Amino acid sequence: MEDGQHRFHSVHSTEPACRPLVFGTLVVMGLLQVTSSVAILLHLTGYLNEVGFSSAQQKPLEEVETAPVIADALKDPRKKDRPRCTKIPREVPPTAHLPIRVPIDYVQKGEIQPVMIQWNEAQGHLEKLDYHNGRLLVKEGGLYYIYAKTCFRYYDMEAESGNDYLQDGNAQLIQYIYHERHTQRPVKATVLMKSGSTKRWKKVGYNMYCEQQGGLFILKEGDGLFVSVSNSWMLDPEPEGGYFGAFKISN
Template identity: 55%
Template sequence: MNPRSLQTSCHSEDYWKRALMAANDYRGYLRNHTAMENGEARLHAAHSTHRPLIFGTLAVMGLLQIASSVTILLHLTGYLHEVNLSSTETVKEAQSEHIMADALRDIRKKDKPRKKDSIPVAHLSVKTPIDFSKTDPNAVTTVYWDELRGTLNKIRYHDGRLLMEEQGLYYVYAKTCFRYAPDHATKKQDVSNVQLIQYIYHEIHTQSKMRPVLLSKSGGTLQWGNQSYNMYCVQQGRSARLKASDGIFVNVSNSRLLDPEPEGTYFGAFKMSN
């Protein structure tokens, strides 16, 4: 074999070797490319397979979070409601205690005994024994009262008169009863036409001359027969503005017929305001 033919043969052999290596490299490329595509496909398939699981997990977590939030909200709402009720009950209890305290305070005030001299007041019954048998039937007589058995607070008594110690608006009252029983009379009297009148007078102490002012009068003319018992009562009252040291007293007509029983004949006054 000549050198040219040998060289040509060597070149051909090198060519085929390179071609074979290139083919092997191409097959390796194809194999690697296929493996890569298969790996991506598997990864994509894996992603496709796990996607519902992921979404489900996220959905469950979301629902759990919502449920937890709702539970917390309900708990807080219930707590606030309890706090509100507790506050309301506390306010109601405080108000009830305040009302009860006021009521108890009012009751204590009402039940608390007043001082003896807190309000000017007087109540006296007729003084017994009395004997007006010798008096003139047509005369007007001052009635005298029993100061030892009556009530006198900030009002004095003297000579048939109640004397004020404080000025103010007073209510003045008097009641007198007259009776006649022929069988028990010391002497027979004509009572077929008798006037029985009661007068309440006011004496003003600032006057230079005591001229009593008539506050009120009441009574009537009676025609009593000879029955075993006759009785007639006069009762009256009115308000009057009196000053300190002013006096009030009671006069009656036909005092000889005055009933000596203290339950039927009495006189009094009490202060209503300044």
């Protein structure tokens, strides 16, 4: 019993001596944890700053480098090394437009038979087509649109001259467009188009009638075209009412 009590007292007497040791150990361990946490935090902070700084330095370079790459990617690969096309001036096709020639002194009054009309070359337009003695001359073969318009007017002229040119007031106003092939001999004129009407004119006052026609025809180099009208002495001399022309559409 004495020994047991002595042992108990000895053990109990050592507790106050161990407490400062345990407390010191815990304090040291806490300081180590704090120190290690601070070190890790400082390390991570420095690493993040370094990464941010390097990214800030590399970002403009990446933008500069990627811009050409994107631009190159958007380019059409089919256009690479394609030679530039130079603009070729558009070739003007053969065309002609001629107003009627005045004064109409090549026609006798009262003439009923068809007479070839003369046109005003000086006030007209000619491009790769020639004009001679009432005819358009083709210099380049192909498909052409040919047109003509003539106007007829009548005044009370018999009161002045004492002659009646109108046979009971009737006037046959016919317009013809002829085609000639000058590469063949003998040259023969054939009718391409014909249009007109028989009008009954009033013998008192002013009368007017216009005829217009057009069509597509294949012409060859050296061909000729001309217009004839009946009662040509009644032609209106105004260029707005009488003209003749043609233009090429295709080969």
